[in-house]
Amino acid sequence: MDDKRVVIKTQGLTKKYKDLIAVNNLDLEIYEGEIFGLLGPNGAGKTTTILMLLGLTEPTGGFAQINGLDTIKETIRVKETVGYLPDHVGFYDDMTGRENLRFIGRLNGLEKNIEDRIDNLLERVKLTNVGDKKVGTYSRGMKQRLGIADTLMKDPKVIILDEPTLGLDPEGINDMLGLIVELARKDKRTVLISSHLLHQVQKICDRVGIFVGGELLAIGPIDTLGEKVFKDHDLTLELSVSPVDDKLISLIRSINDDVKIRTDESKIFVDSKEDIRKELTKVLCDNDYKLLFLKQSGRDLDDIYSQYFCAKEGVKK
Numbered sequence: 001m002d003d004k005r006v007v008i009k010t011q012g013l014t015k016k017y018k019d020l021i022a023v024n025n026l027d028l029e030i031y032e033g034e035i036f037g038l039l040g041p042n043g044a045g046k047t048t049t050i051l052m053l054l055g056l057t058e059p060t061g062g063f064a065q066i067n068g069l070d071t072i073k074e075t076i077r078v079k080e081t082v083g084y085l086p087d088h089v090g091f092y093d094d095m096t097g098r099e100n101l102r103f104i105g106r107l108n109g110l111e112k113n114i115e116d117r118i119d120n121l122l123e124r125v126k127l128t129n130v131g132d133k134k135v136g137t138y139s140r141g142m143k144q145r146l147g148i149a150d151t152l153m154k155d156p157k158v159i160i161l162d163e164p165t166l167g168l169d170p171e172g173i174n175d176m177l178g179l180i181v182e183l184a185r186k187d188k189r190t191v192l193i194s195s196h197l198l199h200q201v202q203k204i205c206d207r208v209g210i211f212v213g214g215e216l217l218a219i220g221p222i223d224t225l226g227e228k229v230f231k232d233h234d235l236t237l238e239l240s241v242s243p244v245d246d247k248l249i250s251l252i253r254s255i256n257d258d259v260k261i262r263t264d265e266s267k268i269f270v271d272s273k274e275d276i277r278k279e280l281t282k283v284l285c286d287n288d289y290k291l292l293f294l295k296q297s298g299r300d301l302d303d304i305y306s307q308y309f310c311a312k313e314g315v316k317k
Helices: 046-053 075-081 097-107 114-124 140-152 170-185 222-229 246-255 277-286 301-313
Strands: 006-017 020-031 035-039 061-066 082-085 158-162 190-195 207-212 215-220 235-242 260-264 267-272 290-297
Touching: 006 046, 006 190, 020 046, 020 061, 020 190, 020 215, 035 170, 046 061, 046 158, 046 190, 075 082, 082 140, 097 114, 097 140, 114 140, 140 170, 170 190, 207 222, 215 222, 222 301, 235 277, 246 260, 246 267, 246 277, 277 290
Parallel strands: 035 190, 035 207, 082 158, 158 190
Antiparallel strands: 006 020, 006 061, 207 215, 235 267, 235 290, 260 267
16 A cells, blocks of 8 residues: 555554553554554553544654644644544433434534434434434444444544444444445545454454554554464464374475474374475375365464454453
């Protein structure tokens, strides 16, 4: 995306709370019209980063800019062009969805054609039939969709979403992800998503950054991240072959002297620095072995999730 305009930029962005470093020297560029996912476990520093981008907390070091505006020195101008959906959306439960949007619109100085805008947004987020019902009767998913309408009231060019799919059922997740894609593809808005739900959000992101312990471990398209995060880690091949004999082990070793071979009942595990699947399958075929099962792990999305997300969230693998 070298020809793309940088919309969100941080350089050396750091936030410390006494001895705790919440965000450490973050360098980040997000381009116009892309969906960028800042993905990491709870406590990684994602929300702190967002608060600095919105000018709601001052960095200890470095700076952040949105559309060339310093988020601390020009906070008001930044807020005029950025829509923000927090992880817990706050609405007045005793007011209807329409009344909440009208209230937000007027807070942003909108008066002309405000009712038409509300009607269009309610239709867009599929809440027209409940727009005149009190928000206290809304489900979590409905409130999230109303939150999207809320952020669009001032027609921002940049939208920041903090855990937008949290607590939603599968249908609600699909609805929310579909809306987010539409914001970028149809409206040409720049979207930053912060989430710990890696497998949900990665589906729609143009690029993602893996954020752990206040540091950006890797950044890029999702299919390149495993190589970046685990570039110094061994790859592990799990295979089942028939028959299993001493010759088989020798053939595997002949592919690469550095491989480490383990056996567990009928399965064989081969650790190596390089991807040897092509060479392995050729050797097995040439020597009349039957390959029953082959799986490589060590540098893919599941490995990132297992190492950095499961442990932090208490998820059993």
